[in-house]
Amino acid sequence: MAIQKPYIPKGTRDFSPAEMLKRNYIFDTIKKHFVRFGYQPIETPAMENLSTLIGKYGEEGDKLLFKILNSGDFLTKTSDELLAQRNSQKLTTKISEKGLRYDLTVPFARYVVQHQNEINFPFKRYQIQPVWRADRPQKGRYREFFQCDADVVGTNSMLNEVEIVQLIDGIFSDLKINVVIKLNNRKILSGIAEILGQADKIIDITVAMDKLDKIGLNNVNIELIDKGLPQTAVDQLQPIILLSGNNNEKLASLKSVLSNSEIGLKGVAEMQEIIDYLQMFDLQNEVELDLTLARGLNYYTGTIFEVKANDVQIGSICGGGRYDDLTGIFGLKDVSGVGISFGADRIFDVLNELDLYPKHQSENTKVFFVNFGKAEEIFCLPILAKLRKAGVNAEIYPEATKMKKQMKFANDKAIPFVVIIGEDEMQKGELVLKNMESGEQKFLSIEELLIFMTK
């Protein structure tokens, strides 16, 4: 058989032990904060029924779903007529019934409906799992990536939004990434469209406004005209797009601009409540009310969150919002929820670019024993057992090879301490502990080693 060069599918990646240490640091940090706010873990299958997924992410999203072929000889059950049509979309529904999940929110909605009688509402759940999108890969964009979601359903309180901002702030402070936390409210956007007399064009308006940073005001206006907005409405929109000042000033202006829009005022009131509450806390990162923030309008109905890293050019690393009726499509009405999703892979890229990882990863081996032979093994193994029992990650080289090779092994593995026990040490009842970073060595008794490694 011909030898084939191994490779992995487009947009996917392998992660080495060193990379996994870094990734687990991210996951552990995020998880720690989720738990601290009372979120509980769930997991859902990698694949869902296509009927669960299709139509939830818009037309674009449907195209990006990975579909799984049915088992068995499905073509024999397909009519010649259908095959002759060569209509991929139509054929797909006959030969594929399952797909890989596209995000964690829709599977969560499905979960809530399916398990509604077991769930204790308000239900706070977190979920850290991979999702798949048949997108064309580019920077910060993969076909398989992890999302870390925290959502709470069954409560309308703005307290949830306040806590989510605290959660975001806590996580990125811990990861040492400087971010700006952007907030907006879909109701405010609706109000703006309403006072412009363009309620039906809300999506076009917000999508265009969202590009302000990227393409500039002129191009935004061109796009608005392009989408059929009258010049008068565009003119009326200008002061809103360019709204400046601090959050309270922005809210005050909005309040007067939106005075004739009930929904708009509701949005302003919600935002005001969140901003007021947040003033009680000493947040590490900037919180900014940004009217040009649009995001997934597919299901968001209230607050919208988005987080951007200040020091790295990459898409948003975290985003979410409130949805009033996510579970409605699965038959459970009036369950409001709000959630946030951390993009672990982009956070990984940001941390790599800024090299913000802690020096020593707690998952790594802390102390390494050089192996000199049988007698030394017998002497060392009980010490290793004691260390491990005390919670110290420890290992011994499995063979009595050249010391140089063993030292290099420990060095390559970034192990901070090496214990050397040969004939001399066994006789004297002491051991040599080498600090691999400073190169310094000292003699210790076994008891002293245990105390040193566990402190």
Place this chain on the structure above:
RNA sequence: GUGAUUGUAGCUCAGUAGGUUAGAGCGCUGGAUUGUGGUUCCAGAGGUCGCGGGUUCGAGCCCCGUCUUUCACCCCA
């Protein structure tokens, strides 16, 4: 999905106008140093030039296809 772009040693990259035996740095292996890694010195190993086809006396280099990479748009974490 649209338009570009990339691929040569484990990694980062040279490779002249198409010419005989494809190079460097880092890494790797061994030695200097049989109880000391990370620094230094010496030596060595390592290549279907992404894959398939074509043009040519001759292709890493030119042409076509394909896969992959990166980027913009769309959209998004």
